[in-house]
Amino acid sequence: xxxxxxxxxxxxxxxxxxxxxxxxxxxxxxxxxxxxxxxxxxxxxxxxxxxxxxxxxxxxxxxxxxxxxxxxxxxxxxxxxxxxxxxxxxxxxxxxxxxxxxxxxxxxxxxxxxxxxxxxxxxxxxxxxxxxxxxxxxxxxxxxxxxxxxxxxxxxxxxxxxxxxxxxxxxxxxxxxxxxxxxxxxxxxxxxxxxxxxxxxxxxxxxxxxxxxxxxxxxxxxxxxxxxxxxxxxxxxxxxxxxxxxxxxxxxxxxxxxxxxxxxxxxxxxxxxxxxxxxxxxxxxxxxxxxxxxxxxxxxxxxxxxxxxxxxxxxxxxxxxxxxxxxxxxxxxxxxxxxxxxxxxxxxxxxxxxxxxxxxxxxxxxxxxxxxx
Amino acid sequence: xxxxxxxxxxxxxxxxxxxxxxxxxxxxxxxxxxxxxxxxxxxxxxxxxxxxxxxxxxxxxxxxxxxxxxxxxxxxxxxxxxxxxxxxxxxxxxxxxxxxxxxxxxxxxxxxxxxxxxxxxxxxxxxxxxxxxxxxxxxxxxxxxxxxxxxxxxxxxxxxxxxxxxxxxxxxxxxxxxxxxxxxxxxxxxxxxxxxxxxxxxxxxxxxxxxxxxxxxxxxxxxxxxxxxxxxxxxxxxxxxxxxxxxxxxxxxxxxxxxxxxxxxxxxxxxxxxxxxxxxxxxxxxxxxxxxxxxxxxxxxxxxxxxxxxxxxxxxxxxxxxxxxxxxxxxxxxxxxxxxxxxxxxxxxxxxxxxxxxxxxxxxxxxxxxxxxxxxxxxxxxxxxxxxxxxxxxxxxxxxxxxxxxxxxxxxxxxxxxxxxxxxxxxxxxxxxxxxxxxxxxxxxxxxxxxxxxxxxxxxxxxxxxxxxxxxxxxxxxxxxxxxxxxxxxxxxxxxxxxxxxxxxxxxxxxxxxxxxxxxxxxxxxxxxxxxxxxxxxxxxxxxxxxxxxxxxxxxxxxxxxxxxxxxxxxxxxxxxxxxxxxxxxxxxxxxxxxxxxxxxxxxxxxxxxxxxxxxxxx
Numbered sequence: 004x005x006x007x008x009x010x011x012x013x014x015x016x017x018x019x020x021x022x023x024x025x026x027x028x029x030x031x032x033x034x035x036x037x038x039x040x041x042x043x044x045x046x047x048x049x050x051x052x053x054x055x056x057x058x059x060x061x062x063x064x065x066x067x068x069x070x071x072x073x074x075x076x077x078x079x080x081x082x083x084x085x086x087x088x089x090x091x092x093x094x095x096x097x098x099x100x101x102x103x104x105x106x107x108x109x110x111x112x113x114x115x116x117x118x119x120x121x122x123x124x125x126x127x128x129x130x131x132x133x134x135x136x137x138x139x140x141x142x143x144x145x146x147x148x149x150x151x152x153x154x155x156x157x158x159x160x161x162x163x164x165x166x167x168x169x170x171x172x173x174x175x176x177x178x179x180x181x182x183x184x185x186x187x188x189x190x191x192x193x194x195x196x197x198x199x200x201x202x203x204x205x206x207x208x209x210x211x212x213x214x215x216x217x218x219x220x221x222x223x224x225x226x227x228x229x230x231x232x233x234x235x236x237x238x239x240x241x242x243x244x245x246x247x248x249x250x251x252x253x254x255x256x257x258x259x260x261x262x263x264x265x266x267x268x269x270x271x272x273x274x275x276x277x278x279x280x281x282x283x284x285x286x287x288x289x290x291x292x293x294x295x296x297x298x299x300x301x302x303x304x305x306x307x308x309x310x311x312x313x314x315x316x317x318x319x320x321x322x323x324x325x326x327x328x329x330x331x332x333x334x335x336x337x338x339x340x341x342x343x344x345x346x347x348x349x350x351x352x353x354x355x356x357x358x359x360x361x362x363x364x365x366x367x368x369x370x371x372x373x374x375x376x
Numbered sequence: 377x378x379x380x381x382x383x384x385x386x387x388x389x390x391x392x393x394x395x396x397x398x399x400x401x402x403x404x405x406x407x408x409x410x411x412x413x414x415x416x417x418x419x420x421x422x423x424x425x426x427x428x429x430x431x432x433x434x435x436x437x438x439x440x441x442x443x444x445x446x447x448x449x450x451x452x453x454x455x456x457x458x459x460x461x462x463x464x465x466x467x468x469x470x471x472x473x474x475x476x477x478x479x480x481x482x483x484x485x486x487x488x489x490x491x492x493x494x495x496x497x498x499x500x501x502x503x504x505x506x507x508x509x510x511x512x513x514x515x516x517x518x519x520x521x522x523x524x525x526x527x528x529x530x531x532x533x534x535x536x537x538x539x540x541x542x543x544x545x546x547x548x549x550x551x552x553x554x555x556x557x558x559x560x561x562x563x564x565x566x567x568x569x570x571x572x573x574x575x576x577x578x579x580x581x582x583x584x585x586x587x588x589x590x591x592x593x594x595x596x597x598x599x600x601x602x603x604x605x606x607x608x609x610x611x612x613x614x615x616x617x618x619x620x621x622x623x624x625x626x627x628x629x630x631x632x633x634x635x636x637x638x639x640x641x642x643x644x645x646x647x648x649x650x651x652x653x654x655x656x657x658x659x660x661x662x663x664x665x666x667x668x669x670x671x672x673x674x675x676x677x678x679x680x681x682x683x684x685x686x687x688x689x690x691x692x693x694x695x696x697x698x699x700x701x702x703x704x705x706x707x708x709x710x711x712x713x714x715x716x717x718x719x720x721x722x723x724x725x726x727x728x729x730x731x732x733x734x735x736x737x738x739x740x741x742x743x744x745x746x747x748x749x750x751x752x753x754x755x756x757x758x759x760x761x762x763x764x765x766x767x768x769x770x771x772x773x774x775x776x777x778x779x780x781x782x783x784x785x786x787x788x789x790x791x792x793x794x795x796x797x798x799x800x801x802x803x804x805x806x807x808x809x810x811x812x813x814x815x816x817x818x819x820x821x822x823x824x825x826x827x828x829x830x831x832x833x834x835x836x837x838x839x840x841x842x843x844x845x846x847x848x849x850x851x852x853x854x855x856x857x858x859x860x861x862x863x864x865x866x867x868x869x870x871x872x873x874x875x876x877x878x879x880x881x882x883x884x885x886x887x888x889x890x891x892x893x894x895x896x897x898x899x900x901x902x903x904x905x906x907x908x909x910x911x912x913x914x915x916x917x918x919x920x921x922x923x924x925x926x927x928x929x930x931x932x933x934x935x936x937x938x939x940x941x942x943x944x945x946x947x948x949x950x951x952x953x954x955x956x957x958x959x960x961x962x963x964x965x966x967x968x969x970x971x972x973x974x975x976x977x978x979x980x981x982x983x984x985x986x987x988x989x990x991x992x993x994x995x
Binding site for chain 1: 384387388389391392393395396399400403404406407409410411413414415417418419421422424425426428429432433599600601602607
């Protein structure tokens with residue numbers, strides 16, 4: 004019924020979007036968000052117009068990928084899911100063996116022309132795989148199926164954690180887990196699961212790398228190490244806090260423009276935004292993100308099969324996790340894990356992945372067989 | 377079991393919708409959590425973070441005030457500020473520091489200690505702070521560097537005003553000097569006004585009037601980036617320059633006195649009796665205070681210390697000498713005031729004096745004696761026996777309390793550093809410090825300015841000035857006026873409070889002064905040599921202070937004694953007698969005779985002063 008509302012809309016532009024199999028509200032929200040992002044980035048990187056052009060190029064590419072993905076019928080995703088997943092696992096394994104070392108971690112595969120991060124691909128491949136697995140199973144899943152699904156999630160998670168890339172592995176675990184959740188994981192089990200994870204914390208701690216442990220410790224008390232790893236969080240909190248209700252104004256953030264804020268065009272770009280636009284700007288930005296998430300969940304609930312439903316739900320929630328982890332980290336609520344602010348932070352790979360995900364959402368939504376009354 | 381294998385599409389959708397709603401709720405909870413956190417940071421704790429943000433970016437930079445100048449009484453500059461060039465480096469802006477240093481070393485002279493000091497301060501500075509590699513560049517070096525500067529990014533000259541004493545070593549003991557502040561001084565001073573490289577007055581006028589000369593530092597509030605590079609000035613308080621000082625010193629007279637004293641070690645103080653203004657204050661030998669401004673080199677310092685003459689010792693204020701016969705006019709005045717001997721009474725001098733019931737002979741300098749001696753003769757010929765008798769009759773208590781009125785034995789309170797008290801012995805003093813009683817013989821030698829008695833040249837000159845003014849005591853001071861740079865106003869300094877020494881009969885002042893006139897103008901006066909061609913009247917008193925005790929019955933032979941052990945030669949005088957314009961006291965260490973060595977130097981100095989200032993009406 005809702006779909007009918009959009010399809011019967013007279014607006015020519017919306018029709019154009021629909022003919023491209025794009026969901027108008029979601030597309031508009033994404034465009035708005037990325038426009039916002041460009042503005043912040045312009046301020047964050049000292050009004051460097053070259054950087055804006057590079058980001059714009061990436062954005063165009065990412066939107067192109069989204070449009071492309073929207074054209075592919077979801078049945079194809081379902082068909083390809085196991086193969087993409089298998090390829091992803093193989094690539095991840097080879098990264099561990101042959102990968103390039105960047106910033107102390109092996110994350111990249113160098114194919115001569117293109118440097119490629121297989122973990123990005125896995126962000127989509129993992130939920131696709133789990134959704135594929137549940138697609139023909141009766142739901143809610145049996146305990147056996149649940150265990151298999153868990154294993155499917157754990158394999159890429161472990162491979163990426165080994166690189167080590169804690170942020171991405173957590174995102175992939177979350178994406179996989181969300182599929183299981185939407186498939187109908189029993190509430191009791193969910194609670195039990197949470198308890199197991201809590202109990203496992205010391206074990207995880209034991210297997211963590213030094214720099215990961217340091218991040219956690221720094222998160223717990225950043226003032227302990229104000230010049231070392233605590234510096235990021237302290238300066239970021241100062242930037243956000245000094246922004247106040249109305250902010251210092253666009254291009255007027257002192258923390259960012261005087262270089263006190265590190266990583267300000269990438270992971271810490273939210274602090275730049277909060278400093279310059281204040282609490283009011285923050286409310287608007289977060290509202291936009293929430294709208295995207297909710298719209299994603301609506302699309303998921305209107306999907307016509309389990310695969311589409313589970314995948315769409317998982318992708319939407321993963322987007323929320325992105326946001327929550329990044330803003331939580333920048334505001335000192337969560338430890339520093341390298342998660343960018345989705346669609347705003349400078350950087351290419353994650354943006355393409357995200358937009359590919361939204362492309363899949365739109366494909367799921369626009370390829371429904373219409374049941375007119 | 378069977379049922380569960382069949383997919384129930386309707387139920388699946390229902391499960392999903394429930395879960396999606398739960399997920400949406402969780403999403404809203406999570407976002408609310410973020411908003412709560414951001415509310416806490418941006419609203420509740422905004423002030424705290426705003427302060428931190430400002431602390432990050434705003435720095436206070438201070439600027440040194442210009443130090444006040446020092447003039448002599450006629451407006452001649454005695455201390456000024458000159459631009460000096462230093463070579464400064466900002467290490468962040470230099471590509472290869474070592475090569476740059478060695479290339480600079482080829483152009484100008486860089487000592488090992490320059491480089492060592494440079495490397496040391498690199499570790500202690502803030503980012504983007506420039507470090508001085510060499511200070512006090514010569515004009516030639518500045519020219520060479522200016523031509524080659526394009527080769528050295530991050531290397532720059534800095535000009536700053538540094539203290540310069542245009543008269544060189546002249547009046548060094550009056551002015552003192554400034555130098556770089558040291559750790560101890562840094563602890564004591566107001567930390568808002570000084571930093572580790574501030575100059576500070578170390579001694580003399582520069583130190584005593586440090587606060588006035590220094591002025592107030594200025595401040596600049598600047599915005600810096602994370603590297604500490606200054607981006608813009610937010611607020612500025614300009615420095616307030618220090619006040620200019622006008623001293624009572626007559627620079628010409630000072631130089632004349634220094635020249636007249638030649639190679640002798642010693643001191644000379646000249647005072648204007650009417651006011652107490654110090655006209656000249658010489659301590660010989662002198663040294664160049666400019667050496668200390670940039671920090672004296674080890675070599676120069678060693679050279680200064682060698683020779684055993686201790687040039688840095690300010691003899692005029694810190695030198696405590698036995699005043700010798702210079703004390704006789706004062707003892708004489710006290711004796712007349714106490715009426716122990718009348719002014720025309722004669723004392724017979726047979727070359728020595730003996731206390732009743734004592735074997736010891738207290739000898740006169742003239743072995744054959746002065747025979748019948750009145751006060752006038754006793755002063756003119758410096759008869760010891762007359763004053764032995766007079767002080768014996770007075771007793772130490774009366775001597776001490778009388779001399780105390782002239783300021784002996786305590787600081788005169790002159791407005792500079794290094795003043796010593798001298799020593800005015802008394803019964804109580806001896807009991808307290810030596811824990812023995814006072815012996816009558818000690819009274820006798822106190823009466824001729826020997827024994828325990830010690831006085832600084834300043835005390836002797838000031839006492840002479842008081843005598844010349846017939847008891848009007850104007851304590852000596854150096855600061856005549858001060859000029860405020862902001863108002864341009866010249867403010868005369870408040871002279872210290874004066875006193876009148878009262879004696880029973882004012883005629884006694886004349887009696888003593890007449891005796892002193894005889895010293896210079898009389899036929900038998902000990903300083904008659906200088907009186908011959910005087911164009912004005914002068915009253916004086918010679919003195920010869922014993923450094924070396926002469927045993928009973930031994931004859932003092934000047935020639936055979938090593939110079940070090942020779943007597944100090946003293947002379948004190950004032951002129952003209954009727955309306956005294958200048959009073960001066962000199963001590964020439966190991967000079968020998970006061971009349972032959974010391975008096976002519978004083979004459980030269982007083983001549984210069986009288987002729988220059990009062991040539992017409994002085995005669």
